[in-house]
């Protein structure tokens with residue numbers, strides 16, 4: 001799981017009003033080189049929850065992202081490289097994602113978060 | 127005719143290790159899923175600007191559909207309820223991220239973030255009451271409401287599905303419309319039992335010019351036995367309420383032929399069946415309606 005995906009995931013357990021961001025506890029992560037594409041990064045920028053990305057990257061020991069980011073930074077190559085690295089090249093392999101409201105843990109195995117809900121957790125069973 | 131897999135067991139059990147491997151090593155299935163995904167991409171009608179988009183692949187399975195998404199140069203996140211299918215996707219080293227999740231429980235994804243969604247041969251599974259706790263209507267509702275929410279306004283979802291009968295398609299379509307989607311059904315090759323393919327083409331947000339339903343292929347009974355050539359002639363209107371859209375071309379940078387050939391060679395070395403290399407491999411694809 002890349003941090004891009006972590007940035008999109010939220011807990012949808014019944015009754016949870018804000019399931020984002022899922023707290024990240026990491027046992028193992030890897031770095032994989034990914035082709036750089038500035039267009040993709042610019043297109044994604046308005047959709048990224050920046051603080052969540054910064055915090056998640058720090059959990060993986062990567063602290064080079066600025067605490068705050070505005071679109072003017074998208075002209076800087078240096079910024080784009082760091083943003084690219086944090087968003088696409090850091091992969092959580094083993095760990096847990098924790099619902100910020102209920103503390104429910106979603107395990108991550110072999111890089112795949114298990115987001116399956118138990119029968120009594122589904123928001124649709126009203 | 128073999129009985130529908132949907133009747134045999136819930137998907138997480140039907141797609142067990144053995145079935146997942148069988149599915150992903152059949153070159154026939156690989157070819158079909160690739161063609162369906164390419165068609166879904168056409169119907170998705172992403173802007174023609176070469177910018178890679180973030181797409182969602184619902185019921186991504188072992189990543190056959192996802193590989194076509196990668197080839198088109200886009201980023202994707204896939205979700206599937208079967209661990210065995212996802213295990214094969216991991217073996218195949220797909221480029222997208224994978225989630226173990228049940229679309230019928232609603233998608234736990236942030237609002238407005240995806241530029242588009244596809245689903246290839248999966249959504250009909252939602253209509254199965256294969257467990258006491260499964261109520262198709264509620265599961266369809268959870269799915270469509272959450273899908274609508276996670277898409278960017280104006281984005282599309284293209285869902286290719288194998289419905290059991292017309293009532294089932296109606297149930298699915300109604301549920302999508304209730305969730306706020308506009309759009310409709312596109313049936314390619316409606317006169318052929320084998321080649322007939324149904325796509326639900328949905329647009330998120332207020333109706334606009336882009337909400338008009340794209341044209342189906344082969345509605346005049348033309349066969350698709352030679353799908354790779356002569357495709358232009360098979361485009362026939364689905365609905366005459368809308369004038370045909372101008373032909374669009376996708377000029378995605380894509381991964382290029384070399385990348386595709388290399389990837390296919392890697393897969394062959396690992397013992398997977400992959401479609402043979404032809405002059406079409408890694409070609410630019412036209413968007414057709």
Ligand SMILES: C[S@@+](CC[C@H](N)C(=O)[O-])C[C@H]1O[C@@H](n2cnc3c(N)ncnc32)[C@H](O)[C@@H]1O
Nearest residue numbers: 137159185187190191206207208228229248251
């Ligand atoms: C025929 S396979 C297609 C896989 C892939 N899209 C492809 O083109 O090869 C259908 C997939 O839908 C998945 N599926 C069925 N019901 C599902 C659900 N409720 N949530 C997520 N995935 C589901 C199955 O596990 C299976 O992998």
